[in-house]
Amino acid sequence: AQKVTQAQTEISVVEKEDVTLDCVYETRDTTYYLFWYKQPPSGELVFLIRRNSFDEQNEISGRYSWNFQKSTSSFNFTITASQVVDSAVYFCALALYNFNKFYFGSGTKLNVKP
């Protein structure tokens, strides 16, 4: 069975602080995909990144970076120099090779205070 765990329910930081959102996944499949989505108060989910299980290279996109470690089944997301606009709920998700279902974590609410 597949499972995604986001242990941090809510995180509050002050603007310009760095923050890391944790994501731990479980699957026995060797081919899978990992995702991060952002859900601002408006409700729409915004796609941030996709990673496949064969690509453990970390990725950086502006202030965002992702650390994928198969050894610990983790796919953590770091925001550097956080901004108020980063305030949102962030979801980590897992999809298998056939891509017919996403398994979402419970989400982490990030509050960035000015």
Place this chain on the structure above:
Amino acid sequence: GAVVSQHPSRVICKSGTSVKIECRSLDFQATTMFWYRQFPKQSLMLMATSNEGSKATYEQGVEKDKFLINHASLTLSTLTVTSAHPEDSSFYICSAAGAEYQETQYFGPGTRLLVL
């Protein structure tokens, strides 16, 4: 690219009426569309998966006769909440995936349903 729209964005209806929510992929052909339900401060719960021209596959515990899903074309799927009751009030989100945007689901903006 990869834009998904939903209509309406908000709907308020009386108990016992039916409500239809549309999900459209605007710039790609969506071979598969997904319908989710999200309760306040909770994660997304997959309700059903629909492939164009086929019957939807419902998740365990989701009533097929209550939540009718139609995926009539490669750009449109509809979710009809039949005989809605207050407990059906929720945030409904669709997503779409297609050959052009493989391996990623793109989400619509969601529809907030309030049943009085």
